[in-house]
Amino acid sequence: MKFSNPYLRKPNHQFWKKAFGRGGESLLDPVVSTSFKIENTDRVVTAGSCFAQHVARYLTNAGFNHFVTEKGHPAISKKVLREFNYGIFAARYGNLYTSRQLLQFLKSVYGDFKPLDDAWKGKAERWIDPFRPNIQPGGFVSKQELLQDRRQMLGFAREALSNAQVFVFTLGLTECWLDKRDGSTYPLAPGVSGGSFDDEIHEFKNLSVDDIVGEMKESIQLLREVNPELKVILTVSPVPLNATALDQHVWVSTTYSKAVLRVAAEQICKEFDRIDYFPSYEIITAPHHKSAYYGPDFREIQPQGVEHVMRIFLKHYGQGDIQEGVPEEIQDSRENDKQTQKIEGMLEVLCDEESIEQ
Amino acid sequence: MSHIGALTHANQLKEEPAFSLINLRRLGIRGGWLNEQRKLKDVVFYDSLSNKELFPLIGGRYHRFFEAIESFFHLNRLSSIFFRWGWLSKRRKPKKTRIAGVSAKKHFVSMMGGQLHNIFGLMEHTVKFTFHFPLDQHDETFTDCMERTQIPYEVIYAHFYEHSKIAIFEPLKDTFNFFEGKSVHLCPPPPIRSNEYIRQNLDPYFKELPSSEIAPPALRLRLYQLYCLVLKDLCVEYGIVCLPAPEQAVCEKGFLIDDFRNNDCTHANEKYGSLVFEQLKGYLL
Numbered sequence: 001m002k003f004s005n006p007y008l009r010k011p012n013h014q015f016w017k018k019a020f021g022r023g024g025e026s027l028l029d030p031v032v033s034t035s036f037k038i039e040n041t042d043r044v045v046t047a048g049s050c051f052a053q054h055v056a057r058y059l060t061n062a063g064f065n066h067f068v069t070e071k072g073h074p075a076i077s078k079k080v081l082r083e084f085n086y087g088i089f090a091a092r093y094g095n096l097y098t099s100r101q102l103l104q105f106l107k108s109v110y111g112d113f114k115p116l117d118d119a120w121k122g123k124a125e126r127w128i129d130p131f132r133p134n135i136q137p138g139g140f141v142s143k144q145e146l147l148q149d150r151r152q153m154l155g156f157a158r159e160a161l162s163n164a165q166v167f168v169f170t171l172g173l174t175e176c177w178l179d180k181r182d183g184s185t186y187p188l189a190p191g192v193s194g195g196s197f198d199d200e201i202h203e204f205k206n207l208s209v210d211d212i213v214g215e216m217k218e219s220i221q222l223l224r225e226v227n228p229e230l231k232v233i234l235t236v237s238p239v240p241l242n243a244t245a246l247d248q249h250v251w252v253s254t255t256y257s258k259a260v261l262r263v264a265a266e267q268i269c270k271e272f273d274r275i276d277y278f279p280s281y282e283i284i285t286a287p288h289h290k291s292a293y294y295g296p297d298f299r300e301i302q303p304q305g306v307e308h309v310m311r312i313f314l315k316h317y318g319q320g321d322i323q324e325g326v327p328e329e330i331q332d333s334r335e336n337d338k339q340t341q342k343i344e345g346m347l348e349v350l351c352d353e354e355s356i357e358q
Numbered sequence: 359m360s361h362i363g364a365l366t367h368a369n370q371l372k373e374e375p376a377f378s379l380i381n382l383r384r385l386g387i388r389g390g391w392l393n394e395q396r397k398l399k400d401v402v403f404y405d406s407l408s409n410k411e412l413f414p415l416i417g418g419r420y421h422r423f424f425e426a427i428e429s430f431f432h433l434n435r436l437s438s439i440f441f442r443w444g445w446l447s448k449r450r451k452p453k454k455t456r457i458a459g460v461s462a463k464k465h466f467v468s469m470m471g472g473q474l475h476n477i478f479g480l481m482e483h484t485v486k487f488t489f490h491f492p493l494d495q496h497d498e499t500f501t502d503c504m505e506r507t508q509i510p511y512e513v514i515y516a517h518f519y520e521h522s523k524i525a526i527f528e529p530l531k532d533t534f535n536f537f538e539g540k541s542v543h544l545c546p547p548p549p550i551r552s553n554e555y556i557r558q559n560l561d562p563y564f565k566e567l568p569s570s571e572i573a574p575p576a577l578r579l580r581l582y583q584l585y586c587l588v589l590k591d592l593c594v595e596y597g598i599v600c601l602p603a604p605e606q607a608v609c610e611k612g613f614l615i616d617d618f619r620n621n622d623c624t625h626a627n628e629k630y631g632s633l634v635f636e637q638l639k640g641y642l643l
Contacts, residue, residue: 073487073509075478080516141511145490148508 020288028286028308030279031316036231038166038317043067045090045164047105049097049172051237051280051301053088058310059168062318067164070156085135090160092153094132097172098207099215099264100185105131106222109157115184118150119143120195128194130186139194162226170280171261172237174207175245175253189245204245206257212264220272232275233317234268236261238284240299280309465539465642468598471526472546474518475585476624479578480549480556481564482571489514491580493587511584518588527592534598540642541598544634545586547626548603549578551613556623564623579612601641604633 012018013032020028038044045067046056060066072086085092096102107113108131115130119140122128126139127146140146161167177189180203189204191197207215216234223230236258244253262281269277284293284305291298293305479487488506526543534541550556553572586602593600607618607630618630 072513073483073507074485075483075487076509076513076517077520080513080520083516084510084513136510136512138512141492142490145508145510148490149510152508 028283028288029312029315030282030286031312034276034316035274036276036317037319038064038231039319041065042165043160043163044166044168045160046168046170047089047093047096047102048168048170048235049095049237049239051172051235051239052095052168052170054301054306055168055170055235055280055310055313056089058306058313062310062314064318067160069160070153083137090164091156092132092135092149093157094135095172095187096169097187098174098176098185099171099212099219100176100178100205100207101131101187102169103215103219103222104185105157106161106219109154109161110222110226115179116182117179117184117195117201119146120190122194130184130190130195133186133188133193161223164227164230166231166233167223168233168235168278170235170237171212171265172239173241174212174257174260175241176205176207177245178203178205206246207260209260209264209267212260213267216264216268217271220268220275230274232272233278234265234275235278236265236281238281238293238305239301242299278313280313283309283312464537466533466537466541467638468526468530468533468541468543470530470543471522471589472544473624474521475546475578475581476549478514478518479573479581480624481567482569482573484568488577489580489584491584493583514581514584515588518585519592522585522588522592527596531596534596542638542641543589543593543598543600545589545600545602546582547618547630548608548612548614549575549582550619550623551575551609551611552616555619559621559623561622561624575613583612599641601634601637604630604637607633 007014011032013030019030040063042065044059044064046052046059048055056066068087068090070086070091072081072084081087085094093105096105104113117130120128120130120133122139124139126141127143128139129135129146129150131150136146136149140149177186178184179186179201181201185205189197190202220232223232238258240254241250241257244250246253258281265277269275284301289305293302293308294300295302486506487509489509489511491511553575556572586600590600590602603614607615607626609615614626614630618626618633620627620630
C-alpha cells in the first residue's frame with residue numbers, strides 16, 4: 001500500500017501557507033492563469049459598479065487602450081466633462097450594478113427595450129434619467145433633452161461594444177428595483193434621486209444565482225452575436241452594500257450578495273470560452289490586508305487597494321508596451337500627503353448607491 | 359488673458375490681445391466715447407486691457423506691483439530679491455483709498471469677457487453641436503438639429519460658468535470690494551442675425567478656424583442668452599449688478615438691431631455704446 005494523498009505534488013498556490021510567499025501581503029497574487037492576454041492596442045470597454053470605474057481609470061493610466069467613444073464635445077473643458085461623467089466608461093451609461101441592468105442596457109443598445117417610464121421628474125423642474133440617475137449633475141432641462149442624450153449615448157455605446165476586443169464587467173449587486181409593468185430595472189430605487197416610489201408599480205428583487213447566470217449568458221450571447229471575437233473578464237466588486245432593502249443587517253445582505261455574485265461568475269466562466277474571472281474581490285478582501293484596503297467608512301476602496309488589484313491585472317493580462325507597476329500618481333501619493341488627497345479626489349467615483357443616504 | 363485664450367474651441371485663436379483691443383474700441387469705450395466718458399468722472403471703466411494696468415495693484419498684494427514694474431523694465435527677479443532681503447516693508451503698501459491714481463470713491467464697470475459665446479459658437483465647430491435652451495422664447499430654429507451632437511444645457515452652462523469665474527470674476531473680486539461705489543458688469547451686445555453680414559465682416563482670427571461655416575443664428579442666440587444667464591448668476595454670487603443689453607438695441611427675436619451693428623462680426627457700434635452709456639447713467643448717477 002502506497003502512502004499517498006490527492007494534495008501531494010500540487011503547486012504552491014493550492015496551499016494556504018505556501019500561496020502567499022514571503023515579504024508581505026502586497027505580494028498576494030491569486031491569479032494562476034488567464035485564457036488570453038491584452039495587447040496595448042486592444043480596445044477595452046468596461047462597465048459595472050463603482051469599482052469598475054477604478055478599473056477603467058487604471059487601464060487608461062497603464063497604457064491600455066481604454067476605448068471611449070462618447071468623450072464629450074471637444075469645445076468643452078476637460079474639467080467640466082469629468083464633472084459630467086464623460087470618459088468614465090466608453091459612453092455615459094453610468095453604473096450597471098446588476099446582471100439584469102446589463103442585459104437591459106444591451107437590449108437598449110441593440111434592440112427592442114423601450115421602457116414605459118423613461119424619465120423621472122427631479123427637483124426644480126429638472127428631469128432625471130431612471131437608468132443613470134446621477135449621470136447628469138443637476139438633471140436634464142427637459143424630457144426631450146434627456147431622451148435625446150440617452151439616444152446619443154446608446155449610439156456611442158453601440159459603437160464601443162461592437163468594436164471592442166475586451167469587455168470587463170464588474171458585478172456589483174444582487175438587490176435591485178423593478179417596474180412590475182414591463183420589468184424595467186433601475187440602479188436606484190425610485191424616489192431616491194428622482195421619480196417617486198409607488199408600491200403598486202415598483203417592486204424589490206434580490207437576484208439569485210440562477211437569475212444572474214441566465215442574464216449574464218444572455219448578455220454574452222447578445223454581445224457575441226455582434227462581436228463574435230469579444231473576450232470577457234468578469235470581476236466582483238469588493239465594495240459592500242451601502243444599504244439593503246431587506247429587514248436584516250446590511251453586512252449580512254452584503255455577504256449574501258457577494259457570495260451569490262461570486263458563485264454566478266464562476267459558473268458563467270465555466271460555460272463560455274474566452275471568459276475569465278479576475279479575483280479583484282479576493283485581493284481586496286483577503287485577511288492579509290486586515291481591511292487596510294478599505295477607507296475609514298469600511299466601504300470605499302483605498303487607492304493602494306486598487307493599485308494592488310491593477311498591478312496583478314497588468315502582470316497577467318498586460319504585454320507589449322503596457323507599463324507594469326504603479327501609476328505615477330500613486331507613487332507620488334505615498335510621498336506626499338497633499339498629493340494623496342489629490343489622488344483620492346482623482347479616484348472619486350460616481351456612486352449612485354450613495355444617494356440612498358442623501 | 360491666457361484664461362480667455364484657453365476657453366476656445368477656437369484654440370486656434372492666436373492673438374488674444376487683439377481681441378481685447380477690438381473689444382475695447384468697438385464697444386465704444388475709446389474713440390467717440392471718450393468725451394462721454396469724461397462726463398462720468400466717478401466711473402472706472404474696465405476691460406481685459408485696462409485690467410493689465412490696474413489689477414496688479416489691487417488687493418494689497420504689493421508684490422504684484424513689483425511684478426508689473428519688473429515686467430515693464432524687464433528687470434527679472436527684482437521683486438523676489440527685494441522680498442528675500444526684506445526690503446519690501448509695510449511702507450510700500452499702497453493706500454487703500456487710491457490705486458493707480460484712481461480714487462476708491464468711484465463706481466466700477468466691468469466689461470470683460472464679452473466674447474466667450476462667440477469664441478464658442480460664432481463659427482460652426484468641426485463637430486457640429488446643438489443644445490436645448492429651456493428659456494428659448496423665440497421662434498428661431500435650425501433644421502439639422504437631429505444630425506448634430508447634443509451637448510446638455512448644464513454642460514455648456516458649467517463650461518461658461520467655470521471660465522467666466524476664472525477669467526473675470528475671481529481676478530476682479532478684490533476690485534469689486536475696493537471701489538466704494540456700485541460695481542456693475544455689462545452683458546455683451548446680442549448676436550448679429552445675418553450670416554451674410556457676419557461672413558462679409560469676419561474678423562481675421564475667425565477666418566483661421568478649421569471651419570469656415572458660420573453657425574445658425576438660432577444657435578448663436580441661444581449661446582448668447584445662456585452666457586448672459588451665467589453672467590447674471592455670477593454677478594449675484596459676487597454681489598454686483600449685471601446690466602443686460604439695452605432693450606432699444608434688441609429686436610423682438612433677441613438679435614442686435616441692424617442699426618447698432620459695427621463693421622465687424624461680433625461687436626456693436628458707438629450708437630450702441632451711447633445707449634449703454636445712458637443705461638449706466640440711469641443706474642449709477
